[in-house]
Amino acid sequence: MDYRETPPPPHLAGLVKARWTLTGGGAADEWLPQQATPDGCIEIIRRTHGASRWGGDQPASFVVGLVARPQPFEIGGDAAFEAIRLWPWAWSVVGDVAIGNLAGRWAAWDAPAFDVIEARLAAEPGLEAIGAAILAAQTVAAMSETTAMPPRALQRWFARHVGLPPRGWLRLRRFQSAFETLPGEDSLAGHAAAQGYADQAHMAREFRALAGVPASTARRRARGPFLD
Numbered sequence: 001m002d003y004r005e006t007p008p009p010p011h012l013a014g015l016v017k018a019r020w021t022l023t024g025g026g027a028a029d030e031w032l033p034q035q036a037t038p039d040g041c042i043e044i045i046r047r048t049h050g051a052s053r054w055g056g057d058q059p060a061s062f063v064v065g066l067v068a069r070p071q072p073f074e075i076g077g078d079a080a081f082e083a084i085r086l087w088p089w090a091w092s093v094v095g096d097v098a099i100g101n102l103a104g105r106w107a108a109w110d111a112p113a114f115d116v117i118e119a120r121l122a123a124e125p126g127l128e129a130i131g132a133a134i135l136a137a138q139t140v141a142a143m144s145e146t147t148a149m150p151p152r153a154l155q156r157w158f159a160r161h162v163g164l165p166p167r168g169w170l171r172l173r174r175f176q177s178a179f180e181t182l183p184g185e186d187s188l189a190g191h192a193a194a195q196g197y198a199d200q201a202h203m204a205r206e207f208r209a210l211a212g213v214p215a216s217t218a219r220r221r222a223r224g225p226f227l228d
Helices: 088-094 114-122 127-136 140-147 151-161 166-180 188-194 200-210 215-221
Strands: 002-006 016-023 031-036 042-049 061-064 071-076 080-086 106-108
Touching: 016 114, 042 088, 080 088, 080 114, 088 114, 088 127, 088 151, 114 127, 127 140, 140 151, 140 166, 151 166, 166 200, 188 200, 188 215, 200 215
Parallel strands: none
Antiparallel strands: 002 016, 016 080, 031 071, 042 061, 042 080, 061 106
């Protein structure tokens, strides 16, 4: 499997996490098992070649909501994908499905060109600044302070724009940061501390719950938010 990411332009960093491509690199008649891990994002995906299945065959264009547990899927050996990964609050600008209805699942969605999506997001006043403030915060208290939203207002905003409470979403984001940056790390204990976990055992529990594998396994197999 070949997975590659392109970061967003700076003016969209609070709304778009990345664009990515994925190719199977195998034969057309084989299925390659994969696993997605929770990343706190909405994925808009176009399959440009081959086939994929997650609880059934997937269409060529679809959206994936926030997942809160490891999610197995399969791609054809010759499959190829291109996608844009949005921070969840960006979905309300471009999508026509309530974010709560996408939790833990995918839905067919005829996505416009990614340049069109990014242009719509860039034209949305104020949302990028809110997103950037949320991404800069490491705790719910800091999030409330940086967004100038009192705790109750922040809870309501997250319910409407994210579909998870702030603490639950921060958990997913911390895990994904640890997961994506784990390959190449020599010390799991040092990595746990750097990512804000209480200790290595805390990070180990989170990896088993959210990746479905030990951190030592993820260190070898992680490709972006995927396990190959």
